[in-house]
Amino acid sequence: MPDGGTLTVSTTVRYISGHPEVDDGEYVEIAVGDTGAGMDETTLRRAMEPFFTTKPVGKGTGLGLAQIYGSARQAGGTVHIDSTLGQGTTVRVLMPCTDEEPNDPVQAVTPVDIAGTGSIKILLVDDDQDVRSMIASALECQGHYVTQAENGNAALVALQENVPDIAIIDFAMPGMNGAELAKCIEARWPGLPILFASGFADTDAVKQAVGNRAKILRKPFRVDELLMAIHRLGTFA
Known part of the structure; x- marks a missing residue:
């Protein structure tokens, strides 16, 4: 509109x-x-x-x-x-519609559950400015430090200036896609945890390009799902 x-x-x-x-x-x-x-x-x-x-x-x-x-x-x-x-x-x-009760009710993980584990530095790479701003705002509200990059080249420049604790990368981006960026990161900064935050249709493409080591969070996702995915990478250990 x-x-x-x-x-x-x-x-x-x-x-x-x-x-x-x-x-x-x-x-x-x-x-x-x-x-x-x-x-x-x-x-x-x-x-x-x-x-x-x-x-x-x-x-x-x-x-x-x-x-x-x-x-x-x-x-x-x-x-x-x-x-x-x-x-x-x-x-x-x-x-x-269904009248069935869930067999194993999922216990929601709220942001406060892991907010007290300390602040971390996050590189967020996504070509969609609205999505990038929303994710960055949610992470900053939890006390984390976020550097934003709109594409792979901008991300590599940011990495040279300050290496983060984790990189959150979109897959489908113009120019250098997320898998190509991940390979550059692995070559220059081995061991840096990478989380792909990408669309449902990208999942197979990510695994094909990066292998089973790819950690993928499918869009759309909730803030608590994002924080838990970061937590599972071991960043908060």
């Missing part, structure tokens, strides 16, 4: 039948709608393709909707988009 507008988030329960992707039954619908620019038919048809984006290089990876669609399909749901050019877009995520 470049000129402003209204963002509406809503939920409802719907009965779905005859859908080509999901079984008949009740689904929770989570809808996020805007009154922004909308999409034409060509863009709408490709909106959930991995790496498809209408943004210029360095301003987006095209993985956001693809990740949401992949996560929904894994859970037995799906995603539908309604959009009209010049009027806005609504993304509807459909997730199957």
Whole structure:
């Protein structure tokens, strides 16, 4: 919504039948709608393709909707988009309802659980400025020191000036991708812990390029998941 507008988030329960992707039954619908620019038919048809984006290089990876669609399909749901050019877009995520109780309830790890383990220096490399700023702000709120880099070359310059305790690297970046940057880091600063914070569609590519030693945190993630991933690398030991 470049000129402003209204963002509406809503939920409802719907009965779905005859859908080509999901079984008949009740689904929770989570809808996020805007009154922004909308999409034409060509863009709408490709909106959930991995790496498809209408943004210029360095301003987006095209993985956001693809990740949401992949996560929904894994859970037995799906995603539908309604959009009209010049009027806005609504993304509807459909997730199957269940009455079952979780077999092994997950105990949430809150940031305070590991916030007292000491401050560390973190190099954060991501070409998306909004994502980079959000992650940096969350880490700085926990008392850590964050150096930001928008690409691989900027990251190497920052490393020469000050070696951090850990590097958090995006994979899909213009120019030098995350795997290429990791190889440079391993050659010049062996032993520096590296955490890939990357999209669902990147996982296989990261492992192919770097091997099983790659530590991957899939986007999107919560702050507590990020802190726990850092903790598991042994940085707080």
